[in-house]
Structures are given as C-alpha cells and as structure tokens.
Amino acid sequence: MALPVESIEHGDDERVVLDRSRRGFLGPVASYYVRRIAVFLVTLWGAISASFIFFRLIPGDPIQAFVTQMESQGRYSASEQTQEIADHYRQVFGLDGNIVEQYFRYVERVLFHFDFGPSLLSYPLPATDLILRALPWTLGLVGAATLLGWVVGVFLGTFVGWGRTSPLAKWVTNLSLGISHIHAYFIALLFVYVFAYWNPIFPTSGAYDASLEPGWNAEFILSTIRHGALPVMATALVGAMGWLITTRALVVTILGEDYLTYATAKGLPKRRILVTYVMRNAWLPQVAALGITLGNVVGGNVLIENLFRYPGLGTLLVSAITTRDINTAQAVITLLIIFVLTANLIIDLILPLVDPRVRRDH
Amino acid sequence: MAVMKIIRSSGQFRFGITVLTLLIVAALAHEWLISLLIGDTDPRQVGAYGILESPSRNHWLGTDPYGRDWLAMNLLGLPSSLAVAGIAGIISTLLGAIVGFYSGFAGGRTDAILRTMTDMLLVIPTLPLILILGSYARGLSIVELALVLSAFSWPFAARVIRSQVLSLRERPYVELSRMSDLRNRHIIVQDILPNMLPYLGIGLATSSVGAAFALVGLTIIGLAPSGVLDLGTLLSLALEWGALSLGKWPLFFAPMTLLILLFLGAAFISQGLEEFYNPRLQGRR
Numbered sequence: 001m002a003l004p005v006e007s008i009e010h011g012d013d014e015r016v017v018l019d020r021s022r023r024g025f026l027g028p029v030a031s032y033y034v035r036r037i038a039v040f041l042v043t044l045w046g047a048i049s050a051s052f053i054f055f056r057l058i059p060g061d062p063i064q065a066f067v068t069q070m071e072s073q074g075r076y077s078a079s080e081q082t083q084e085i086a087d088h089y090r091q092v093f094g095l096d097g098n099i100v101e102q103y104f105r106y107v108e109r110v111l112f113h114f115d116f117g118p119s120l121l122s123y124p125l126p127a128t129d130l131i132l133r134a135l136p137w138t139l140g141l142v143g144a145a146t147l148l149g150w151v152v153g154v155f156l157g158t159f160v161g162w163g164r165t166s167p168l169a170k171w172v173t174n175l176s177l178g179i180s181h182i183h184a185y186f187i188a189l190l191f192v193y194v195f196a197y198w199n200p201i202f203p204t205s206g207a208y209d210a211s212l213e214p215g216w217n218a219e220f221i222l223s224t225i226r227h228g229a230l231p232v233m234a235t236a237l238v239g240a241m242g243w244l245i246t247t248r249a250l251v252v253t254i255l256g257e258d259y260l261t262y263a264t265a266k267g268l269p270k271r272r273i274l275v276t277y278v279m280r281n282a283w284l285p286q287v288a289a290l291g292i293t294l295g296n297v298v299g300g301n302v303l304i305e306n307l308f309r310y311p312g313l314g315t316l317l318v319s320a321i322t323t324r325d326i327n328t329a330q331a332v333i334t335l336l337i338i339f340v341l342t343a344n345l346i347i348d349l350i351l352p353l354v355d356p357r358v359r360r361d362h
Numbered sequence: 363m364a365v366m367k368i369i370r371s372s373g374q375f376r377f378g379i380t381v382l383t384l385l386i387v388a389a390l391a392h393e394w395l396i397s398l399l400i401g402d403t404d405p406r407q408v409g410a411y412g413i414l415e416s417p418s419r420n421h422w423l424g425t426d427p428y429g430r431d432w433l434a435m436n437l438l439g440l441p442s443s444l445a446v447a448g449i450a451g452i453i454s455t456l457l458g459a460i461v462g463f464y465s466g467f468a469g470g471r472t473d474a475i476l477r478t479m480t481d482m483l484l485v486i487p488t489l490p491l492i493l494i495l496g497s498y499a500r501g502l503s504i505v506e507l508a509l510v511l512s513a514f515s516w517p518f519a520a521r522v523i524r525s526q527v528l529s530l531r532e533r534p535y536v537e538l539s540r541m542s543d544l545r546n547r548h549i550i551v552q553d554i555l556p557n558m559l560p561y562l563g564i565g566l567a568t569s570s571v572g573a574a575f576a577l578v579g580l581t582i583i584g585l586a587p588s589g590v591l592d593l594g595t596l597l598s599l600a601l602e603w604g605a606l607s608l609g610k611w612p613l614f615f616a617p618m619t620l621l622i623l624l625f626l627g628a629a630f631i632s633q634g635l636e637e638f639y640n641p642r643l644q645g646r647r
Contacts, residue, residue: 043482054491058498177374181629182622183575185582189618197606204606292485299489303579307601317490318583321497329494337486344485 029352040345045107047337052106055330056099063090092118116331120323127331130316135335137207138312141228142294142301145235150290152236153243154283160244161251161282162274173248180241185303188234192307195230202230205309231304235297242293243286250282284355291344298336368638375634378567381627385620389441396434405434414610423612427603435596436616442592446508446577447624451570454512458519458565459558465520466527467550477524483517489579496580502587508573515572519565526561530554560639567632571625578621593617 067086109115116127156176160169179187196204208214209223254260255278263273302314309315313332320328368375388395396405399422403410408428415425423432465476492514499510530536536553580586581594582601596617605613 039478043478046482047486054494058494177633178626181571181626183578183625185578186618186622189614193606193611193614198609295485295487299487299579302487302490302493303582306583314490317493321494321583321585324497333490333494336490340486 032352033349036345036348040341043341044338047341048107048110048334049103051330051334051337052103054333055326056102058326110334116334117327119320119328119331120325127325127328130328131313131331131335134311134313134316134332137310138298138301138305138314139339140224141231141235141305141310141312142297144228145232145301146239146290146294146297148232149236149239150243150286153240154247154286156240157244157247158251158274158279158282161248161255162278164248164252164255173245176241176244180238180245182238184235184238184297184300185307187237188231188304188307191230191234203227207311227308227310231301231308231310235301235304239293239297246289247282247286250285251278254278254281284351287347287354288351291340291347294343295340298340368634372634372638374630375638378627378630378632378634381623382631385440385444385624385627388437389444392437392441396437399437400431400434403431405431405438414608416610417612423616424610426599426613432612432616436593436620439591439593439596439617440620442504442590443574443577443594443621443624445504446511446592447570447574447628449505449508450512450515450573451566453509454516454569454573455519455562455566457512457516458521458569459523459562461516462520462523463527463550466524467531467546473524476520480517480520480524483514484521488514489576492576493580493583493585496583496585496587500585500588502590504590507577507587507590511573511576512569514576515569518568518572519562522561522565522568523558526558527554530557560635563635564632567628567635571628574621574624574628593621597621 063086067089109117114128116131118124119127119130122130156172160172163169192204196202203209203226207224207227208220209227212220212223214220260273260277263277301312302317304310305312305314306318313336317329317332320326320332369379400410408430411421411425411429411431413425413427413429415421417424421431421433423436426432426435461476461480465473465480492511495510499506502510531554533553536549539549539553577592578594578597581590581592582598584598584602586592586595586598594617597614600610600613600617603610603613605611
C-alpha cells in the first residue's frame with residue numbers, strides 16, 4: 001500500500017488514508033466522511049469533558065473567593081449572610097449540586113446553548129460575550145499568520161528543493177532550519193524592539209488606533225493591518241521556515257521518483273514538470289499537515305498577544321487567569337480547542353476534494 | 363562508538379551537542395563563573411552597582427534597575443532553566459516510551475485508544491492549559507514543576523516511539539524471536555530496546571524543548587512559581603522594567619539568546635539523530 005502522505009515531522013500520518021479493508025454500502029469517500037465526523041464528535045466530547053474535569057481539579061473555591069472579594073469592595077456588609085450569598089452565586093455559576101449533575105448541566109449548556117455562565121471578571125456579563133468579542137482578533141492573527149507562513153514556506157521550499165545543489169539553496173536551507181526552531185515569541189520580541197521601539201515604523205501595542213471608532217472604513221482597516229503586521233509577521237516567519245524545510249524534503253524525494261525521470265526523458269518542458277509533477281505532489285501533503293501545527297500556533301499566540309497587548313483570546317485568558325475568573329478561562333480554553341479541532345476537521349474534509357489519490361478507490 | 367560516528371558525519375548533531383555542552387558546563391560552573399565576573403559580591407544583592415548601566419568592561423551586559431550585574435544574573439538563572447528542561451524531558455520521554463511501546467506492541471483496540479489520546483494532546487493547544495495549572499500552583503519546586511510540564515509533553519515521544527516499534531516488530535530477527543517462542547520481555551529487552559535508543563534521544567530532545575518553552579510561557583505571563591529564578595523570569599522582569607522602551611537591549615537580549623541557544627541545541631541534536639538513523643531521510647541534504 002502506498003501511503004499518500006509522507007510527513008517527515010510526524011512519521012506515520014495515517015489520517016488521510018482510506019480504510020480499504022472495511023468497505024460498506026457507502027462509497028469510500030462517504031464512509032471516510034462519516035468516520036472522520038464521528039471521530040470529530042468523540043474528540044469534541046472528550047475535550048469538553050476533559051476541560052470540565054481539569055477545572056474541577058483546581059484547588060480552592062472560586063465562589064468563596066468571589067464573595068470575599070465583593071465583601072471587601074463593600075458591596076455586602078452583612079457578613080452573617082455570607083453563606084446564603086455564596087449559595088446564591090454557586091447556583092448562578094452552575095456550581096451547585098453534585099459533580100455528576102454539574103457535569104451534565106455543563107455539557108448541555110456548552111454544546112447546545114454555547115453558554116459558559118457569567119464571567120467573574122466582569123460580572124454579570126456572560127463569559128460567552130467576552131470570548132465572542134475577543135475571538136475575531138485571534139482568528140485574524142492566527143489565520144493570517146498561518147496562511148501567509150504556509151504559502152511563502154511551501155513556495156520557497158519548492159524552489160529550494162528544485163535547485164537543491166546551488167549554494168544559495170543550501171544556505172537558505174540551513175538558515176531556515178535554524179529560524180524554524182526559534183519560537184515565534186522571540187522573533188516577535190525582536191521585531192517589536194527593532195520596528196516599533198527603535199525605529200517607530202509600527203505601533204507597539206493594541207489592535208487599532210485608540211482614537212478610531214471600529215467600523216468597516218478604510219482608515220480603521222488600515223490601522224488594524226498596521227497593528228497586526230508585527231505579530232502576524234513573527235508567527236508567519238517561523239511558520240514559513242518550518243514549511244520550507246518540510247516542503248524541500250518532499251520535493252527532493254519527488255525529484256528522485258521514477259515518474260519524474262520518465263517525464264524528463266519524455267522531454268516535457270521544465271516548467272510543466274515543476275508545476276504539475278513537483279508542486280502538486282508537494283503541496284497536497286502539506287495541506288494535510290497544516291492542521292497538526294495549528295495547536296502550537298494557537299498556544300504560542302497567547303504569549304504574542306500578551307506581548308502586544310492585543311485584545312484577543314490570549315489576552316482575555318491571561319486576565320481571566322490572574323483574576324481567577326474560571327468561567328471565562330474555561331470558555332477560552334474550550335473555544336480554542338473547538339477552533340483547532342474544527343480546523344482539523346475542515347482540512348480533512350477538504351482533502352479528498354483536492355487530492356485524487358484520497359478520493360479514488362484503488 | 364556510535365556517538366562519535368554521528369558527530370563525525372552530521373554537522374547538525376555536532377552543532378547541537380557543542381551548544382548544549384557549553385550551556386551545561388556554564389550551568390554547572392555558574393558559581394565559579396560568577397565569582398570570576400564580580401568577585402565575592404552576591405549576584406542577587408540589590409544596589410551592588412549603579413543602576414541600568416550600559417555594557418562596559420566591568421559589566422559585560424550592564425546592570426539591571428536594582429544595580430545587579432546582568433550577566434551574573436543570567437548565569438544564575440541558567441541552571442534552573444536547564445534543570446526543568448532536563449527533568450521534564452526525561453520524565454516525559456519515559457512516559458512517552460511506555461505509552462508508545464505499549465501502544466505499538468499491543469496493537470488493536472489498545473493501540474487505537476492510546477493513539478487517539480496521543481493525537482488529541484498533540485493537536486489541542488496545551489500551553490493555555492499549562493498557564494491555568496501554573497496559576498494555581500505557585501508554590502512548586504523545580505522538580506514538581508517539571509513533573510507538571512511533562513504531563514503535557516509526553517505525546518511527542520510517544521508518537522516517535524510508537525511508529526518505531528511498529529516498524530521494528532516486523533523485522534526478520536524479531537519475527538524469529540517470536541517464532542522461537544521467546545517471551546515478550548525478551549523480545550522487548552533484547553531485540554527492540556537497543557534499536558530504540560536514538561529515538562529515545564529524539565523524544566528526549568523534543569520534549570525537553572517543549573517543557574522548557576512551557577516554563578518560559580508561564581514566567582512571561584508572570585506566573586513563575588515563587589522562588590524559581592530562571593531565564594524566563596529574567597525575560598519577564600526585563601519586559602516589566604520597560605527594557606524595550608528604555609532601549610536597554612541587553613536586559614531582554616541576554617536571557618532570550620540563552621533560551622534560543624538551548625532550543626537550537628536540542629533541536630539540532632534531534633535533527634541530526636533522526637537523519638543519521640532514518641535511512642529514508644539520508645541523502646536528502
């Protein structure tokens with residue numbers, strides 16, 4: 001069996017290989033879809049349950065802390081009522097009843113109403129409001145950086161692999177090998193120092209000019225791009241160098257294949273070989289690999305948002321952590337996990353559409 | 363010896379092992395190096411020198427806002443960073459080896475369940491989870507911290523080792539042992555384990571880097587366990603002091619460079635090992 005995907009970093013990536021031994025009444029693609037979606041639902045449930053358990057394992061009583069904090073702010077003076085007040089809030093935050101009841105209520109609320117309860121950070125605002133407000137900024141940063149890095153990396157990697165014997169290609173390979181192992185946070189730190197503090201070309205923090213009113217006008221969009229440029233470029237640079245290395249390895253392997261020798265012997269023009277034989281075979285596995293890297297990018301993005309004080313999910317998470325707002329923290333974590341899992345699902349569902357080898361039944 | 367052979371043949375491995383050895387030597391000898399730099403002065407002593415001095419002959423990297431020699435402070439932070447990376451790396455490689463071995467050797471449903479778990483942990487963003495755990499566990503020692511971090515970085519090792527076990531158990535000599543009715547333990551210890559060593563090395567390098575960066579992430583957010591002074595703490599202090607806007611680049615440059623060297627060293631070692639032992643990758647460079 002020929003594996004359609006050979007992912008260097010991850011050894012045996014079997015996700016896109018259709019299971020040919022178990023053929024049902026559904027066609028191979030349809031049964032692949034059914035199985036992939038089933039895996040998605042199981043993982044989603046697993047992730048939501050795990051995050052529930054994870055937050056229950058944390059020592060301390062967040063409600064007691066919340067009530068004490070409100071008391072210290074002078075909102076409640078009658079301290080003999082503390083127990084009643086705590087009970088009330090326990091109910092509001094969905095923390096009453098035994099752990100099993102809490103669990104079922106939690107899963108039902110999250111899955112069907114996408115409701116994470118009120119936030120402690122800005123009570124009584126629902127945590128969902130806070131995360132939905134922050135979500136577009138994070139999606140923008142992560143999305144732009146991932147796409148930019150992938151496109152640049154795969155293109156450069158193809159050319160570096162194509163001209164692998166030239167000194168320039170070797171030099172570029174070694175340089176990118178080094179850069180790909182530096183975390184994007186450090187690159188962002190360098191960028192912000194050089195391009196924002198030392199040479200004030202880009203703004204140092206925030207997502208847009210504070211004097212502007214958010215809206216769909218040219219001025220605001222330009223300001224958003226200027227503010228997003230440094231964080232996006234830092235993540236994209238590290239990503240691109242990683243994609244360059246893996247694409248180059250794929251291309252070098254492809255160049256050694258028999259069908260390529262045959263194509264050259266047939267006298268096909270070089271351009272045609274590069275575009276239809278090399279590029280297509282190199283970038284398809286890289287689409288499949290895209291999803292695996294996303295979790296790391298999303299995680300690292302938390303730190304980068306913190307560096308740029310960018311109003312995304314990462315910054316929200318850090319302030320939720322420091323104020324012990326578990327509802328919001330839990331909402332952010334769950335949303336990030338759902339985001340990564342869904343992106344992986346979409347990639348795996350698109351794959352048969354673009355890769356005939358996955359689509360065709362051998 | 364195998365190691366000498368790899369050193370001779372792989373430039374990447376040579377680079378990685380050199381950088382990492384230098385860092386480890388510097389960490390082991392940090393007290394002596396600090397005494398060479400600033401004599402008998404306690405490197406943590408506030409106000410020992412002028413504040414925020416620029417790099418000079420006496421203070422190669424200048425001083426911080428509390429008048430402490432910055433190079434000495436970095437030498438002081440280096441051992442903690444290396445220790446967390448090393449301890450967490452070893453524990454998570456062990457965990458990953460157990461899961462990977464069991465998964466690859468047992469096959470069937472056990473394999474499917476363990477692999478789904480491994481893949482899930484690999485795919486979801488774990489750094490945010492670590493940040494939350496860290497915020498509730500402020501009083502941890504370096505060893506406890508390393509334990510927590512390794513709970514999240516074992517999947518790298520598990521994945522590498524599982525795919526290797528899968529390939530090894532199909533080899534003719536393993537087949538032979540199995541046909542001669544040798545026990546599983548014999549097969550694992552005699553036939554498989556010796557061939558796993560380089561992959562354990564790769565797993566160790568990868569998970570050490572993962573753990574070291576998770577610690578940096580914790581400390582950058584300001585969630586360093588109290589009492590732990592590592593390079594990430596120094597970096598977050600430098601940012602807190604406004605090193606960026608003051609233009610005091612050595613303050614963040616020094617810990618950052620040491621951390622990057624640590625990551626590069628480990629990454630190049632694993633890259634070199636992989637290339638040396640994986641015939642599929644040979645000749646690609």
